[in-house]
Amino acid sequence: MTTKIAVIYYSATGTVRALAEAVADGAASAGAEIRLRPVAELTAGGGNGTVTEPTTEGGNGAVAKPTIDVGNGGNGAVAPASVEDLAWADAYAFGTPSRFGTPAAPLKHFLDQAVGLWREGVLADKPVTAFTSAHNRHGGNEATLLSLANVFYHWGALIVPPGYTDTAVYAGGGNPYGASAVSGPGGDDLDAVLGAARYQGARLARTAIRLQAGTSSRPVETEAVPSGA
Numbered sequence: 406m407t408t409k410i411a412v413i414y415y416s417a418t419g420t421v422r423a424l425a426e427a428v429a430d431g432a433a434s435a436g437a438e439i440r441l442r443p444v445a446e447l448t449a450g451g452g453n454g455t456v457t458e459p460t461t462e463g464g465n466g467a468v469a470k471p472t473i474d475v476g477n478g479g480n481g482a483v484a485p486a487s488v489e490d491l492a493w494a495d496a497y498a499f500g501t502p503s504r505f506g507t508p509a510a511p512l513k514h515f516l517d518q519a520v521g522l523w524r525e526g527v528l529a530d531k532p533v534t535a536f537t538s539a540h541n542r543h544g545g546n547e548a549t550l551l552s553l554a555n556v557f558y559h560w561g562a563l564i565v566p567p568g569y570t571d572t573a574v575y576a577g578g579g580n581p582y583g584a585s586a587v588s589g590p591g592g593d594d595l596d597a598v599l600g601a602a603r604y605q606g607a608r609l610a611r612t613a614i615r616l617q618a619g620t621s622s623r624p625v626e627t628e629a630v631p632s633g634a
């Protein structure tokens with residue numbers, strides 16, 4: 406059984422999109438099947454309005470070329486995320502820019518549409534991780550991820566933070582809550598943050614794969630009771 410991961414994000418100017426692609430790369434390199442999807446804009450006139458085609462290029466080349474479904478059906482028009490993607494996936498990675506220290510409204514709007522799945526328990530027990538970007542080093546990256554995590558608590562999802570579990574986290578700015586870019590002047594080396602994002606995606610996939618293996622239809626073996634007990 407292939408573990409399925411939905412990487413769902415909002416990005417107005419491309420930083421979070423680059424992170425999303427790196428997370429997708431990392432998860433695919435760990436063996437997961439990926440749907441990489443931007444959420445729809447809230448208004449036709451607001452923001453940049455146009456979703457450009459995500460690319461799977463731009464990684465460090467260190468991982469095998471993964472198969473990532475970007476939902477364009479080969480015609481260049483990228484399908485926005487739908488709640489069906491949430492039902493499809495075994496695990497999630499969500500990305501958003503920091504907006505006044507909270508997730509961007511288009512991503513929050515998308516998450517609000519998942520209330521039906523939440524009610525049915527479809528979102529419970531699934532591993533989830535998140536990543537973000539802010540203009541300023543202290544502009545709200547951690548606050549944004551922690552705010553987004555409130556949603557995951559309500560779902561009963563299993564939050565999988567990168568923590569300080571790999572040197573890639575330190576190299577990418579050292580945010581244990583999730584890969585975070587500082588996009589303004591004096592910001593982080595984006596390649597290093599992309600490395601952290603790639604690691605985070607791989608960690609999410611490994612966690613989801615292990616969870617699925619532990620819940621296979623195989624009966625759980627009970628330990629033999631020691632004689633004399």
Ligand SMILES: Cc1cc2nc3c(=O)[nH]c(=O)nc-3n(C[C@H](O)[C@H](O)[C@H](O)COP(=O)(O)O)c2cc1C
Binds near residue numbers: 419422502587
């Ligand atoms: C409405 C709005 C609010 C923002 N709020 C913050 C903020 O609180 N702190 C910050 O550092 N940057 C803030 N930014 C900047 C974005 O978070 C930043 O440019 C981010 O890297 C954009 O990601 P993207 O390229 O994926 O759209 C804000 C931008 C907008 C449009």
